[in-house]
Amino acid sequence: MADGEPTAFGLHLPDYPWDAMAPYQEIASRHDDGVVNLSIGTPIDPTPQLIRSALASAADAHGYPTTHGTAALRESISAWFARRRGVPGLDPKDILPTVGSKELVAWLPLLLGLGEGDVVVRPSVAYPTYDIGAHLAGATPVAANSLADLPPDLRARVRLVWINSPGNPTGEVLGVDALRAIVADARSLGAVVASDECYGELGWGRWDPADGGEAVPSVLDPRVCGGTHDLLLAVYSLSKQSNLAGYRAAFTAGDPKIVANLVNTRKHAGMIVPYPVQEAMRVALGDDVHVAEQKDLYRRRRALLIPALEAAGFTISGSEAGLYLWASDGRPTWDTIGWLAGLGILAGPGTFYGDAGEGFIRVALTGSDERIEAAVARLDGARR
Numbered sequence: 001m002a003d004g005e006p007t008a009f010g011l012h013l014p015d016y017p018w019d020a021m022a023p024y025q026e027i028a029s030r031h032d033d034g035v036v037n038l039s040i041g042t043p044i045d046p047t048p049q050l051i052r053s054a055l056a057s058a059a060d061a062h063g064y065p066t067t068h069g070t071a072a073l074r075e076s077i078s079a080w081f082a083r084r085r086g087v088p089g090l091d092p093k094d095i096l097p098t099v100g101s102k103e104l105v106a107w108l109p110l111l112l113g114l115g116e117g118d119v120v121v122r123p124s125v126a127y128p129t130y131d132i133g134a135h136l137a138g139a140t141p142v143a144a145n146s147l148a149d150l151p152p153d154l155r156a157r158v159r160l161v162w163i164n165s166p167g168n169p170t171g172e173v174l175g176v177d178a179l180r181a182i183v184a185d186a187r188s189l190g191a192v193v194a195s196d197e198c199y200g201e202l203g204w205g206r207w208d209p210a211d212g213g214e215a216v217p218s219v220l221d222p223r224v225c226g227g228t229h230d231l232l233l234a235v236y237s238l239s240k241q242s243n244l245a246g247y248r249a250a251f252t253a254g255d256p257k258i259v260a261n262l263v264n265t266r267k268h269a270g271m272i273v274p275y276p277v278q279e280a281m282r283v284a285l286g287d288d289v290h291v292a293e294q295k296d297l298y299r300r301r302r303a304l305l306i307p308a309l310e311a312a313g314f315t316i317s318g319s320e321a322g323l324y325l326w327a328s329d330g331r332p333t334w335d336t337i338g339w340l341a342g343l344g345i346l347a348g349p350g351t352f353y354g355d356a357g358e359g360f361i362r363v364a365l366t367g368s369d370e371r372i373e374a375a376v377a378r379l380d381g382a383r384r
Helices: 017-029 049-057 071-084 100-111 129-137 176-189 256-269 275-285 289-311 333-342 369-381
Strands: 036-038 095-099 119-122 140-143 158-164 192-196 232-237 249-254 315-317 324-328 345-349 361-364
Touching: 017 333, 017 345, 036 369, 049 275, 071 095, 071 249, 071 275, 095 100, 095 256, 100 129, 100 158, 100 192, 100 232, 100 249, 100 256, 119 129, 129 140, 129 158, 158 176, 176 192, 249 256, 249 275, 289 315, 289 324, 289 369, 333 345, 333 361, 345 369
Parallel strands: 036 345, 119 140, 119 158, 158 192, 192 232
Antiparallel strands: 095 249, 232 249, 315 324, 324 361, 345 361
16 A cells, blocks of 8 residues: 555445435425325334333433343243244243344344355345345345255355345235245255344235234244244344334344354444333333234225325235335336336335346335325326
8 A cells, every 4th residue: 555545444335225316306306295205114103102101211221231131021022922923932031132123134144153155045125234234244145035046056155044024125925834945945054044024013915814814924933943943033123013213122033042142242242222222112012002003004005005006007016014015017117216206206116125126116105194195196197
């Protein structure tokens, strides 16, 4: 390095994809009635009062919180798994609260000790942070919906398999049989399966118990895992079901040895959920009423958007669960994004989720009732 030449510090990661939306934000902002932003899945409804009260009651948090989480929190998570996710008898010691689920997704490959030569598999259309986590560890991310699709040289190096069911952005759900097959294949390779299940309470139609359907299965469900959680982790966030995105409230659970190692590593690294947030999580997980009420809001918004999009020439694919509609109107993704921006509507480009997302957009249900109705009216007025 020449004298005086600046040192290039920092990780060389891909540009943050959402920055590419700036020109379309500008176009949409010109609409006389304002922007309808259905591009990002940020909850817009109030955090339930019982959760805010729990946070406030725990505000005198003068001591350091525990990395492993309080016993009361982990017991409430265990009870929630049994009551809502079909996972009975989960030992509270095999549970770990995390600072939101995104940080765990991004850091899990590194925390598992993965590095150069190791392969991290994620769905072909997926949340981009799965790839970022592999890059942070120096591992290789590979897009595949089945380990059987991989050539032998890659398959032999698989150390971590990400499942996302219900999926973001597609809203597809993996049933018990599909999950069981993935788990068996990964275990045959000695690979960890991490299942990102943060939309698990938001099933629709055949995946909606309130509509006569069945609950979305968890990777820790005995029907999936065969009664042992070896090499399995379930990842969950309260951001969506309880409007706690700003709290960074999430957790993981599963393989006793992996969770114990994660707890130890995170103690060294200072990755700790603040005590007031732990208390808010504990209370939130003990109350099913607010979850059902919030889901009803999304159910009504979904019922408005689907026919409006279809009447405007879109086909809805997947979208069996979660907060998004995975849609295509037969044109390239960015052409569709531009057309919607001209109506003052912002949607998420499918290309942000991998090459297989070309031609699709992701439409979020996370708009207020008024903004959803505005989007419906604009789509109705622009039928092609």
